[in-house]
Amino acid sequence: MSENEHGNSGYDEWLDAIDEGDAYYLECPNGHGSLPPRRICPECGETNLEDTPLPETGDIDTYTVVHVATPSFADDAPYTTAIADFGPVRVTAMAPDDVDVGESVSLTVGESKTNGDRLLQFERF
Amino acid sequence: MTGVRIAGVGLTHFGKHPERTGRDLFAEASDSAFADAEVSRDDIEALYYGNFMGELAEHQGHQGPLMAEAAGVRAPATRYESACASSGVAIRQAVKDVRNGEADAILVGGAERMNNLGTAKTTEALAIAADDLYEVRAGMTFPGAYALMARAYFEQYGGSREDLAHIAVKNHENAVPNEHAQFQREIELEEALDAPMIAEPLGLFDACPITDGAAAVVLVSDEYAEEHDLYAPVSVTGTGQGGDRMALQGRDHLARSPAAEEAAEEAYAEAGIDGGDVDVAEVHDCFTIAEVLALEALDFYAPGEGIGAARRGETTRDGDRPVNLSGGLKAKGHPVGATGASQLVEMTRILRGDHPNSDAVPDATVGVTHNAGGTVASATVHVLEVEQ
Numbered sequence: 135m136s137e138n139e140h141g142n143s144g145y146d147e148w149l150d151a152i153d154e155g156d157a158y159y160l161e162c163p164n165g166h167g168s169l170p171p172r173r174i175c176p177e178c179g180e181t182n183l184e185d186t187p188l189p190e191t192g193d194i195d196t197y198t199v200v201h202v203a204t205p206s207f208a209d210d211a212p213y214t215t216a217i218a219d220f221g222p223v224r225v226t227a228m229a230p231d232d233v234d235v236g237e238s239v240s241l242t243v244g245e246s247k248t249n250g251d252r253l254l255q256f257e258r259f
Numbered sequence: 260m261t262g263v264r265i266a267g268v269g270l271t272h273f274g275k276h277p278e279r280t281g282r283d284l285f286a287e288a289s290d291s292a293f294a295d296a297e298v299s300r301d302d303i304e305a306l307y308y309g310n311f312m313g314e315l316a317e318h319q320g321h322q323g324p325l326m327a328e329a330a331g332v333r334a335p336a337t338r339y340e341s342a343c344a345s346s347g348v349a350i351r352q353a354v355k356d357v358r359n360g361e362a363d364a365i366l367v368g369g370a371e372r373m374n375n376l377g378t379a380k381t382t383e384a385l386a387i388a389a390d391d392l393y394e395v396r397a398g399m400t401f402p403g404a405y406a407l408m409a410r411a412y413f414e415q416y417g418g419s420r421e422d423l424a425h426i427a428v429k430n431h432e433n434a435v436p437n438e439h440a441q442f443q444r445e446i447e448l449e450e451a452l453d454a455p456m457i458a459e460p461l462g463l464f465d466a467c468p469i470t471d472g473a474a475a476v477v478l479v480s481d482e483y484a485e486e487h488d489l490y491a492p493v494s495v496t497g498t499g500q501g502g503d504r505m506a507l508q509g510r511d512h513l514a515r516s517p518a519a520e521e522a523a524e525e526a527y528a529e530a531g532i533d534g535g536d537v538d539v540a541e542v543h544d545c546f547t548i549a550e551v552l553a554l555e556a557l558d559f560y561a562p563g564e565g566i567g568a569a570r571r572g573e574t575t576r577d578g579d580r581p582v583n584l585s586g587g588l589k590a591k592g593h594p595v596g597a598t599g600a601s602q603l604v605e606m607t608r609i610l611r612g613d614h615p616n617s618d619a620v621p622d623a624t625v626g627v628t629h630n631a632g633g634t635v636a637s638a639t640v641h642v643l644e645v646e647q
C-alpha cells in the first residue's frame with residue numbers, strides 16, 4: 135500500500151468482487167447502468183440501485199500508451215490505459231500493450247509494478 | 260440589467276518562474292490591470308480568484324483573502340476552483356454580479372505556480388482533475404485522458420497526428436510577437452511530429468507546457484464607466500457554463516465536448532449571436548486535440564470537421580477566423596488557474612487594437628473565449644464585443 139492510500143467503501147468491495155470473478159455494475163429501475171460506489175442513478179435520480187452481473191466481455195473504445203507517468207506509476211511506464219464498453223457501462227483500466235480498438239476484453243484486478251496498489255486491468259478474452 | 264465593461268487587463272510573463280510565489284505573480288498582474296483600468300482600488304467591491312493546485316504546489320489554501328491583500332484590495336474575496344476552468348468560472352461570477360447590480364467594480368483573475376514541483380509531481384497534481392477512483396487509479400494522466408479522446412476522435416471521424424501538428428505550428432507562430440508567451444519561437448511540422456511521445460497519439464508538441472503566471476481583469480458596470488469617463492471599449496455580452504460527467508467513461512461522447520457546447524449556446528444566446536458571427540477566438544488548447552473539440556463545440560465546424568482547420572489555413576492568422584492569436588495554451592503557456600482570465604486579457608487587447616497580433620483582425624468586433632476544466636467536465640464561454 136502506498137502512503138496516500140485511502141479506504142474507499144464501495145469501491146474496495148467492488149475490486150474484491152471482480153477479483154473473485156463476480157464483477158457487477160449498478161442498475162436503476164429505468165435500466166441505466168453505473169459503477170459503484172453510488173447511491174443515486176446519475177441519469178435519472180432513482181435511488182434503488184441493484185447489483186447486476188457485468189457482461190463478461192467489453193469492447194475497447196479507445197486507448198493510449200502513457201509514457202510520462204505520475205510517481206505512482208513510474209515503474210509501470212510505458213503502459214496502456216483503455217476505456218472499454220461493456221454495454222450498460224464503460225470502464226477505464228490498464229490494458230495489454232498491443233491492444234486495439236474494437237478488441238474484446240474481460241475485466242480483472244491486477245497490481246501496480248510501482249507500489250503494488252490494486253488496479254483494474256483488461257485481459258484479452 | 261447593466262452592461263459589463265472591461266476597464267483594464269493585466270498579465271505576468273507566462274513561463275518558468277519557480278522562485279516566484281503565487282501572491283507575487285498575482286500582485287504583478289493585478290497591478291498592471293489597475294494601471295490599465297484607471298480604476299481606484301478603493302472602488303473594488305469583490306475579488307473573484309481562480310486557482311487549482313495551490314495546496315499541492317505551495318501548501319496554500321484559502322487564497323481569496325491572501326490575493327486581495329497581495330493586490331492591495333480591501334474587499335470580500337473568494338477562490339474559485341474548477342480545474343483548468345477556475346478563472347473562467349470566476350469571471351462568470353463577476354460578470355453576473357456586475358450585471359445584477361451587486362457591484363460596480365470587481366477584480367477578477369487567477370494564478371498558478373507549477374514549475375517548482377517538477378514534471379512528475381506536476382503530472383500527479385494535474386491528474387487530480389480526473390476521477391481518482393475510476394481514472395487516476397487506472398493510470399490515467401491528464402495528457403493520457405486527452406490522448407484517449409484523440410484516439411476516439413480519429414476512430415470516429417478520421418484525422419491524423421499531422422493535422423494536430425498543424426495546430427501546434429500555428430499557435431507557436433502566433434506566440435512569436437507576444438511578449439507574455441512562454442515560447443516566442445516557431446516550430447516546424449516535422450519537429451512536432453518527431454517529438455517524443457507523452458501519451459500516444461500525443462507527443463511533446465501536442466501538449467501545453469508547465470507554466471507559472473497570473474492574469475487579472477477589472478470589470479465595471481456601464482454606469483461606472485460612463486461616470487468615470489473610462490476608456491473601456493470592450494464589453495462582456497455573453498457568459499455560459501456547461502457541465503458533463505466527471506470521468507470520460509461516463510460520457511455520452513468520447514470525441515466531443517458537450518459541456519462546452521452548452522456553454523457556447525448559452526453565451527451566444529445572451530449576446531444574440533451565433534458561431535458564424537465570431538471574428539476571432541481564444542480557445543482552450545491544453546492539447547492540440549482540445550483545440551479541435553473547442554472549434555466544434557463553438558459551432559465553427561460540425562463534429563468531425565474541425566480537425567483540418569489549421570492545416571487548411573482557416574484558423575491561422577491570415578485565415579477567415581483566427582484562433583489563438585495569443586499563441587494559445589500551447590505556446591503562450593497554461594498556468595492552470597490563470598488561463599481563463601488570461602484569455603479575456605488577450606482578447607480584450609486583440610479587440611482594442613493594442614495586441615501585437617491585432618493587425619491580423621483589424622475589423623474584428625466579436626471575440627469569444629473558451630475555457631475548459633479537466634477533460635471538459637466543466638467549461639465556460641464568454642463573448643466579448645466592441646461597443647459601437
Ligand SMILES: [Zn+2]
Binds near residue numbers: 163176179
Ligand atoms: Zn436511472
